[in-house]
Amino acid sequence: KAGVTQTPRYLIKTRGQQVTLSCSPISGHRSVSWYQQTPGQGLQFLFEYFSETQRNKGNFPGRFSGRQFSNSRSEMNVSTLELGDSALYLCASSPVVYNEQFFGPGTRLTVL
Amino acid sequence: QKEVEQDPGPLSVPEGAIVSLNCTYSNSAFQYFMWYRQYSRKGPELLMYTYSSGNKEDGRFTAQVDKSSKYISLFIRDSQPSDSATYLCAMNRDSNYQLIWGAGTKLIIKP
Numbered sequence: 001k002a003g004v005t006q007t008p009r010y011l012i013k014t015r016g017q018q019v020t021l022s023c024s025p026i027s028g029h030r031s032v033s034w035y036q037q038t039p040g041q042g043l044q045f046l047f048e049y050f051s052e053t054q055r056n057k058g059n060f061p062g063r064f065s066g067r068q069f070s071n072s073r074s075e076m077n078v079s080t081l082e083l084g085d086s087a088l089y090l091c092a093s094s095p096v097v098y099n100e101q102f103f104g105p106g107t108r109l110t111v112l
Numbered sequence: 113q114k115e116v117e118q119d120p121g122p123l124s125v126p127e128g129a130i131v132s133l134n135c136t137y138s139n140s141a142f143q144y145f146m147w148y149r150q151y152s153r154k155g156p157e158l159l160m161y162t163y164s165s166g167n168k169e170d171g172r173f174t175a176q177v178d179k180s181s182k183y184i185s186l187f188i189r190d191s192q193p194s195d196s197a198t199y200l201c202a203m204n205r206d207s208n209y210q211l212i213w214g215a216g217t218k219l220i221i222k223p
Contacts, residue, residue: 004155033210042215042216043200043216045210045213048210056209058210090155099161099204099211100161101158101211102157103157104155105155106155
């Protein structure tokens with residue numbers, strides 16, 4: 001089976017812009033979670049989608065949003081980018097529940 | 113105080129040594145405990161998955177959970193340079209709840 005794929009792998013944006021990141025889960029996996037990873041804060045949970053519904057959301061501002069499509073592919077959007085949004089954004093898919101998560105390689109976002 | 117505490121390291125040990133990586137947590141409701149390994153420029157991968165207290169062994173890796181002390185450990189025997197990575201612990205109270213993550217410990221195995 002193909003693993004979790006994320007596009008793009010690298011992205012450079014300027015403050016105030018918006019960005020959309022994409023994640024394709026492992027075939028058959030219905031749960032997709034998004035994380036932000038930074039050296040100082042570690043892995044921070046953004047949100048999780050299951051069958052196109054957001055089941056859980058972390059403590060991030062409303063500038064961070066996501067969605068999931070009927071084929072389980074997911075996108076996350078960050079509007080009005082800030083310097084502090086520079087991070088590795090990871091997507092993980094699971095068959096049903098959270099515990100066995102399979103991660104993609106991440107999208108490294110740099111905000112200038 | 114964070115729910116899960118993990119020393120970020122780096123932890124540097126010689127090849128062949130036994131490595132001990134640890135996490136402490138504050139929420140006694142946690143029942144599921146995981147260890148992930150993350151190589152540089154890659155996403156984390158699941159190494160070990162345990163439920164409740166006790167030990168679980170898989171090859172050179174042993175995961176240990178002590179719920180009474182709210183302490184989990186990952187032991188690596190006969191460590192290899194290829195084990196050099198960041199090791200993250202994660203846990204939750206129920207498989208329907210989001211994982212709570214440690215900060216990760218950077219491990220360096222010196223040849």
